[in-house]
Each structure stands twice: as C-alpha cells, then as structure tokens.
Amino acid sequence: MTGQLELITPxxxxYSEPIHDTQNNDKPNLLAGLLAGDFSALYGGSHPALKADEKWPRCETCANRTPLVPYLQINLSTECTPAEFRNLVPPLRPDGVTLFQVFVCTAYGENPGNCFEDWISGAAEGKAWLVRVVHFDGDADGLLASEAAEFQEAQRSLVTELVPTQRIVATWTPENPEVPHRETLFQLGCTDYDEEFYDAHEPVSGLKLLGHAILGMVENLPGDGDQEEGCSSCNADHSPDSAWSFRCLVQLGTDVVDDCDESEFMTSGNTYVLQCTRHPYVFQGGRSFSW
Incomplete structure (x- = not known):
C-alpha cells in the first residue's frame, strides 16, 4: 500500500506577465533570453532553437513531411529550472547551454484531429514528434528561424488548439505531492486506499514536470499496440523487466472527457513525455483517454 501510494512532487x-499583443508575443528574439537562462522555458509558439547547421525537423508520419513546431523548450542549464528535473535530465556539458525540446506535428490527420494525435494514439505509423536534449556552445544564439522557408510552412500548419501562443515560463513552482492517479491504482490492484488521503494528493491536470500522470480508461504507452517496445537500450541490454520502467517526465497536457462520442475519440486525452528510468536520454510518447 505504501509503495503504491508513493508521493511525488509536481x-x-x-508564467511571465502576458504580452497583450499576441502577434508580437511569438518572437524569435525570445530565444536569446531562453539560451541566456533569463527564464526556464518557452511554451508554444513557432520559433525553435536550432543549430545553424541543422535542418528543420520534419514529421515522419504525414505524407507531406510537415515541419514540426516547438511545443516546449526548457533550459537545463539555468537555476530557473527545478534542480530535481535537471538531475533527471542532466545538461550534456557544463559549458554553454543545454535545452530539452519537444516538437510536434500540427498538420491535420487522417482522423478527426491532427497528425500528432493520430500517431501517439497508435492510429498512424512513423513518428509525429521529436523529443531531444541538445547542446549549444557558449557563443551560440540559436537559429533565428523567422527567415527560414520551413518557418513559413510550419506557421501555416500551426493548429493553435494543440500548440498555444508562445508564453514565457519564468520558473516552476513545487505543488502538493501527488499519489498515483486512480486509474493507475486500479491497474495495480490497489482498491482499498484511503479516499481522504487520495483526495488530498490527487494528481493535478495540465502542463507539469514530474508528478504522477493523469490517466483515462484507455492507454497508449510504450509496448502497447503500435508503440515502440519499451526502451531500445534496455532491450539491447537484454533487461526485459527494466524495459517497461518509465517515469512521467513531463505531462504535456490533459483533456479528460467523460462522455465523448466517437467523433471526439481522437481529439481527447492526456499526453506525456515518458523517460526510461535507467537511460535518461530515452524518451517515448504516452497517451491516455476516456470515452
């Protein structure tokens, strides 16, 4: 019981004060502040920090290979980002700047919704996101991508319901420690837990680092359906037990719908970045939803 109700701090x-002119809020020059460590993260928008010699990442699911757009970019080299998170995803080098980036495809999918939702739900093959840890040298300022042809294409594909208008995450605040979500406890066979204790530590929804993921009745997690079979590094080590050992590193968003019909099936749910507990640079997508 104690282990199943393990508390994790999310x-x-x-956020910094919002800029009222949303057209000017999505600016490439905010990348300079991100790389300088003036704040922790950029959430949403269409300006990624890219190395000057690298190509814009593209979707491997949709036929048009649409340019991916940044969902979340976190500076791992600044104290504005929680030490607990940085210890789990350590900077690549002490010099310069290391970023944790999540890109997604916002092109329209074959099902109701978008390409990213098609892929992460297991309805489409390929890969409609990119999660990476990338290092920039101390004198690098990233690629100001507003002049790139791919930027114009990425903006045309931007679906604001999935990727919000760019916002500055100044820092992250620790919240009430969380127990595993009710659906997780049910799967673990834990049905006699203290309801009052659960209510006092129920997982929170929305964007968060760490904590416990909110689950629905249906899951698409590593090893389920068309998802990759756990951690490839663990599989290469012939460690099948640890191949399933993932933590919820980032809860990208939640949208639990209690009574959605079939047309809403592909556009409701919770999405996560999952991290292998043995290999810190192995990330996989997770999605859970209810119907």
Whole structure:
C-alpha cells in the first residue's frame, strides 16, 4: 500500500506577465533570453532553437513531411529550472547551454484531429514528434528561424488548439505531492486506499514536470499496440523487466472527457513525455483517454 501510494512532487509553470499583443508575443528574439537562462522555458509558439547547421525537423508520419513546431523548450542549464528535473535530465556539458525540446506535428490527420494525435494514439505509423536534449556552445544564439522557408510552412500548419501562443515560463513552482492517479491504482490492484488521503494528493491536470500522470480508461504507452517496445537500450541490454520502467517526465497536457462520442475519440486525452528510468536520454510518447 505504501509503495503504491508513493508521493511525488509536481512542478507547475509560473508564467511571465502576458504580452497583450499576441502577434508580437511569438518572437524569435525570445530565444536569446531562453539560451541566456533569463527564464526556464518557452511554451508554444513557432520559433525553435536550432543549430545553424541543422535542418528543420520534419514529421515522419504525414505524407507531406510537415515541419514540426516547438511545443516546449526548457533550459537545463539555468537555476530557473527545478534542480530535481535537471538531475533527471542532466545538461550534456557544463559549458554553454543545454535545452530539452519537444516538437510536434500540427498538420491535420487522417482522423478527426491532427497528425500528432493520430500517431501517439497508435492510429498512424512513423513518428509525429521529436523529443531531444541538445547542446549549444557558449557563443551560440540559436537559429533565428523567422527567415527560414520551413518557418513559413510550419506557421501555416500551426493548429493553435494543440500548440498555444508562445508564453514565457519564468520558473516552476513545487505543488502538493501527488499519489498515483486512480486509474493507475486500479491497474495495480490497489482498491482499498484511503479516499481522504487520495483526495488530498490527487494528481493535478495540465502542463507539469514530474508528478504522477493523469490517466483515462484507455492507454497508449510504450509496448502497447503500435508503440515502440519499451526502451531500445534496455532491450539491447537484454533487461526485459527494466524495459517497461518509465517515469512521467513531463505531462504535456490533459483533456479528460467523460462522455465523448466517437467523433471526439481522437481529439481527447492526456499526453506525456515518458523517460526510461535507467537511460535518461530515452524518451517515448504516452497517451491516455476516456470515452
């Protein structure tokens, strides 16, 4: 019982004051502040920090190979980002700047919704996102991508319901420690837990670092359906037990719908970045939803 109700502290975003002119809020020059460590993260928008010699990442699921757009970019080299998170995803080098980036495809999918939702739900093959840890040298300022042809194409494909208008995450604040979500406890066979204790530590929804993921009745997690079979590094080590050992590193968003019909099936749910507990640079997508 104690192990199943393990408490984990989540970190919720603390946003800077919003810029009222949303057209000017999505600016490439915010990348300079991100790389300088003036704040922790950029959430949403269409300006990624890219190395000057690298190509814009593209979707491997949709036929048009649409340019991916940044969902979340976190500076791992600044104290504005929680130490607990940085210890789990350590900077690549002490010099310069290391970023944790999540890109997604926002092109329209074959099912209701978008390409990313098609892929992460197991309805489409390929890969409609990119999660990576990338290092920039101390004198690098990233690629100001507004002049790139791919930027114009990425903006045309931007679906604002999936990727929000760019916002600055100044820092992250620790919140009330969380127990595993009710659906997780049910899967573990834990049905006699203290309801009052659960209510006092129920997982919170929305964007967060760490904590426990909110689940629905249906899951698409590593090893389920068309998802990859756990951690490839663990599989190469012939460690099948640890191949399933993932933590919820980032809860990208939640949208639990209690009574959705079939037309809403592909557009409701919770999405996560999962991290192998043995290999810190192995990330996989997870999705859970209810119907």
């Amino acid at each position: 970190y919720l975003p603390v």
